[in-house]
Amino acid sequence: xxxxxxxWIAPKHVGKPVDRVDGLAKVTGKAKYAAEFxxxxxxxxxxxxxxxxLGRMTSIDTKKACAVPGVVEVLTHENRPSIAWFNKKFExxxxxxxxxxxxxxxxxxxxxxxxxxxxxxxxxxxxRYAATLIEIAYEKxxxxxxxxxxxxxxxxxxxxxxxxxxxxxGHFDKAFAAAPVKAEAEYTHMPEHHNPMEMFASTVIYDDxxxxxxxxxxxxxxxxxxxxxxxxxxxxxxxAKTEYMGGGFGSGxxxxxxxxxxxxxxxxxxRSVRVVMTRQQMFSFGHRPAAKQNVKLGASPDGKLQAxxxxxxxxxxxxxxxxxxxxxxxxxxxxCDDVYLDHKLASVDHYTPMDMRAPGAATGLxxxxxxxxxxxxxxxxxxxxxRLKNYTEKDQNYYGRPFSSKELKACYVEGAxxxxxLKRNPTPGSMRDGKxxxxxxxxxxxxEALHMKSSAEAEFTxxxxxxxxxxxxxxxxxxxxxxxxI
Numbered sequence: 001x002x003x004x005x006x007x008w009i010a011p012k013h014v015g016k017p018v019d020r021v022d023g024l025a026k027v028t029g030k031a032k033y034a035a036e037f038x039x040x041x042x043x044x045x046x047x048x049x050x051x052x053x054l055g056r057m058t059s060i061d062t063k064k065a066c067a068v069p070g071v072v073e074v075l076t077h078e079n080r081p082s083i084a085w086f087n088k089k090f091e092x093x094x095x096x097x098x099x100x101x102x103x104x105x106x107x108x109x110x111x112x113x114x115x116x117x118x119x120x121x122x123x124x125x126x127x128r129y130a131a132t133l134i135e136i137a138y139e140k141x142x143x144x145x146x147x148x149x150x151x152x153x154x155x156x157x158x159x160x161x162x163x164x165x166x167x168x169x170g171h172f173d174k175a176f177a178a179a180p181v182k183a184e185a186e187y188t189h190m191p192e193h194h195n196p197m198e199m200f201a202s203t204v205i206y207d208d209x210x211x212x213x214x215x216x217x218x219x220x221x222x223x224x225x226x227x228x229x230x231x232x233x234x235x236x237x238x239x240a241k242t243e244y245m246g247g248g249f250g251s252g253x254x255x256x257x258x259x260x261x262x263x264x265x266x267x268x269x270x271r272s273v274r275v276v277m278t279r280q281q282m283f284s285f286g287h288r289p290a291a292k293q294n295v296k297l298g299a300s301p302d303g304k305l306q307a308x309x310x311x312x313x314x315x316x317x318x319x320x321x322x323x324x325x326x327x328x329x330x331x332x333x334x335x336c337d338d339v340y341l342d343h344k345l346a347s348v349d350h351y352t353p354m355d356m357r358a359p360g361a362a363t364g365l366x367x368x369x370x371x372x373x374x375x376x377x378x379x380x381x382x383x384x385x386x387r388l389k390n391y392t393e394k395d396q397n398y399y400g401r402p403f404s405s406k407e408l409k410a411c412y413v414e415g416a417x418x419x420x421x422l423k424r425n426p427t428p429g430s431m432r433d434g435k436x437x438x439x440x441x442x443x444x445x446x447x448e449a450l451h452m453k454s455s456a457e458a459e460f461t462x463x464x465x466x467x468x469x470x471x472x473x474x475x476x477x478x479x480x481x482x483x484x485x486i
Contacts, residue, residue, distance in 0.1 A: 013485040021480040022244065031244045034216040035201035039272035042203075043072055045265050046127040047257070047275065048117040048134055049284065050109045054143035054349045057107040057116065057136055064133040065119055070126035073269060074134070075118040077104045081231070081268040089229040093222045094253045096352065097158045098320035103257055104264070109138070110318060111351045112145075113284035118261045120273065147290060147315040147346035154313055154344040157323035162360075163343050166331050166397040170338030175307035179298025183375035187295070187367040192288040194356060196476075198246025200285075201276040202262035211266060213240040215259050218252035218475050226255040227263045248475040250355035256285050286354025289314045291326065291363050295371035303381050303389040305336040310368060313344045317352040321345060324360035328397060330368045333446050335392035361447055369443035377426075383442055384412050384421065408444070415442075 025031040062074040090100035121127035205212040224240035258275040265273035298307035310330040327341040376383040424440045431438040456470040
């Protein structure tokens with residue numbers, strides 16, 4: 001063996017099929033999720049949602065609920081414990097710009113499903129029943145939850161938002177007007193809500209001034225910091241854990257309101273508290289926002305893109321300015337010198353949207369790729385050939401920087417070969433499998449490679465034991481197994 005070869009040992013584990021490290025615990029029920037950790041004198045919390053979308057509560061009567069056997073406390077804006085007065089304390093690591101929401105802060109109702117009371121009882125059944133007995137009177141205001149109802153309020157996201165608007169390049173209007181072949185369409189979709197198997201839950205175990213949080217979250221440090229900031233607690237006395245998670249897909253990036261209420265009950269009563277969202281309440285927090293997108297493509301007769309415009313309007317809440325990179329992908333996926341990209345927001349009366357599995361890309365690429373398909377038909381050109389014609393090795397959005405690695409062209413060729421693309425008949429309704437109509441299509445996906453600061457500690461002892469420590473939260477995708485393989 002040559003000296004250089006001696007330094008390289010083929011990995012025995014990376015890339016090999018192995019049993020999941022956590023597989024046995026999960027299939028046998030030994031794995032504990034956030035709502036399954038026991039505690040002495042545990043109280044169960046049930047949250048009461050508002051019955052209107054916009055307005056205020058004129059009265060709230062909790063007498064009947066408090067009289068239910070087993071009920072220990074009913075918290076409202078009138079008797080909640082002290083919370084931070086400075087709104088920035090309610091900001092978390094994934095908060096968009098704006099005014100961050102404070103539940104039970106006052107009598108105002110800002111969106112449908114907003115929590116307005118917390119019932120704490122010795123059993124879940126007692127709390128759930130008592131919650132039905134709370135009587136609330138409202139003063140309603142006219143609400144608008146459809147972004148199409150507020151076109152006069154469309155505005156550009158603030159500079160500190162997730163959306164970074166690339167500078168327009170070239171002269172789109174002139175190039176589009178001169179393009180021999182054009183495709184233009186508007187694409188709309190409604191909001192999508194997170195509904196993973198495990199509903200959001202938090203169990204806060206109180207022990208002599210210390211709070212151990214078992215939370216469904218994709219960021220335990222985020223939950224810990226948020227809880228400390230909101231309730232004025234020392235980080236040394238608050239610990240957040242997530243041993244297992246039944247699906248996050250972005251919904252666990254921000255602390256959800258069940259953590260807020262579980263902590264509120266524990267702080268108020270100095271007792272352990274558990275709060276679990278119902279399946280219905282899983283629709284009361286962030287979601288992938290609806291979108292109204294317009295894509296314009298201009299090309300030469302041989303399929304070369306000459307002009308590209310991609311604009312979008314998305315709703316956000318009245319209190320936070322959430323936006324995501326929906327249109328940017330159109331400026332980097334294909335080569336085009338005359339490009340215009342824009343993103344507008346419409347403030348409506350619902351809760352702030354949030355990240356959901358490939359945020360922005362899943363939305364924006366839908367419109368771009370549909371438009372590219374329409375352009376291929378206008379050109380009478382194969383959809384794969386059109387994409388190969390406009391293939392780029394550089395990201396034109398940002399100074400023409402070359403991609404660090406890119407095998408997309410090979411994927412197009414190999415995918416078409418494996419799929420039997422040459423057998424495809426592009427005429428709609430022309431292909432059948434028995435009595436079934438068959439359609440063959442294709443589209444391109446793209447996602448960014450994110451780099452973030454991380455750290456690890458390694459300890460190698462004289463007895464040959466190597467111990468590696470690193471903060472980790474497994475969101476159900478197999479992180480424990482991957483790290484063990486490495």
